[in-house]
Amino acid sequence: MAEVVIVGDEEAAGRLVADAIVSLIRSKPDAVLGLATGSTPLATYRALADRIADESIDVRGVRGFALDEYVGLPAGHPESYRAVITREVVEPLGLTPELVRVPNGDPASIEHAGADYEAAIGAAGGVDLQILGIGRTGHIGFNEPGSSLASLTRVKTLTERTRADNARFFDAPDDVPMHCITQGIGTILRARHLVLLAFGEAKAHAVAAAVEGPVTASQPGSAIQLHPHATVVVDEAAASELVNLAYYRHAWSNKPRWQGI
Numbered sequence: 589m590a591e592v593v594i595v596g597d598e599e600a601a602g603r604l605v606a607d608a609i610v611s612l613i614r615s616k617p618d619a620v621l622g623l624a625t626g627s628t629p630l631a632t633y634r635a636l637a638d639r640i641a642d643e644s645i646d647v648r649g650v651r652g653f654a655l656d657e658y659v660g661l662p663a664g665h666p667e668s669y670r671a672v673i674t675r676e677v678v679e680p681l682g683l684t685p686e687l688v689r690v691p692n693g694d695p696a697s698i699e700h701a702g703a704d705y706e707a708a709i710g711a712a713g714g715v716d717l718q719i720l721g722i723g724r725t726g727h728i729g730f731n732e733p734g735s736s737l738a739s740l741t742r743v744k745t746l747t748e749r750t751r752a753d754n755a756r757f758f759d760a761p762d763d764v765p766m767h768c769i770t771q772g773i774g775t776i777l778r779a780r781h782l783v784l785l786a787f788g789e790a791k792a793h794a795v796a797a798a799v800e801g802p803v804t805a806s807q808p809g810s811a812i813q814l815h816p817h818a819t820v821v822v823d824e825a826a827a828s829e830l831v832n833l834a835y836y837r838h839a840w841s842n843k844p845r846w847q848g849i
């Protein structure tokens with residue numbers, strides 16, 4: 589079962605997850621972070637940037653792999669996940685740009701981009717800690733419902749709902765690309781620690797399905813139940829459809845703090 593931690597707000601979640609990442613980097617200065625985009629992880633990145641600055645943590649050796657990328661956006665497009673990861677993660681944290689990879693969404697090389705990305709993750713020794721958001725369709729990365737639980741990095745077609753959800757980042761809804769390249773669910777499950785974050789009532793159903801529903805490709809988030817070390821950090825609203833809420837609170841409040849998440 590995933591560990592479920594209910595926190596007051598996104599800032600509290602950010603501090604908790606940043607703490608786990610700082611511990612990881614202190615024990616492994618060339619740690620490999622799995623990086624999510626979207627609005628959900630931003631508080632974590634801010635908290636982590638603060639800790640790195642306040643404690644002068646050396647992160648020059650830290651490596652990173654983004655979960656996903658749109659296919660076909662022009663290089664340098666501000667909403668490409670390459671640009672987002674640079675703006676929200678690499679620059680504020682002071683990571684070494686060459687050590688942070690994003691899947692290559694250039695149509696010219698898309699046929700082997702998935703295999704190339706898998707090879708790069710393998711060569712880095714795998715991901716130590718994977719940050720995940722979850723979409724309202726239950727997607728993790730861009731693995732929409734129906735994605736194989738064994739899938740690896742590949743091109744996917746976005747659902748219209750996800751395109752509509754992401755339209756807020758673009759000038760017009762039609763500007764949201766139709767295709768993406770995303771780490772597969774099988775790729776994500778190889779990371780050594782999964783940390784799934786979700787905030788707000790709109791995510792409550794997807795969170796309940798991920799944590800307590802049957803493990804099914806129809807709810808890609810439910811794949812976290814197959815992972816030996818998965819942590820779900822949610823606010824009250826995102827936790828509101830969980831049946832075993834009282835137990836999660838009980839388990840967390842009785843967990844020795846030194847164990848972290």
Ligand code: GLP
Nearest residue numbers: 625626627628721722723729730
């Ligand atoms: C996006 C991303 C996912 C993200 C999800 C939720 O489409 N590809 O990695 O987790 O949808 O986004 P948000 O955090 O903005 O709600």
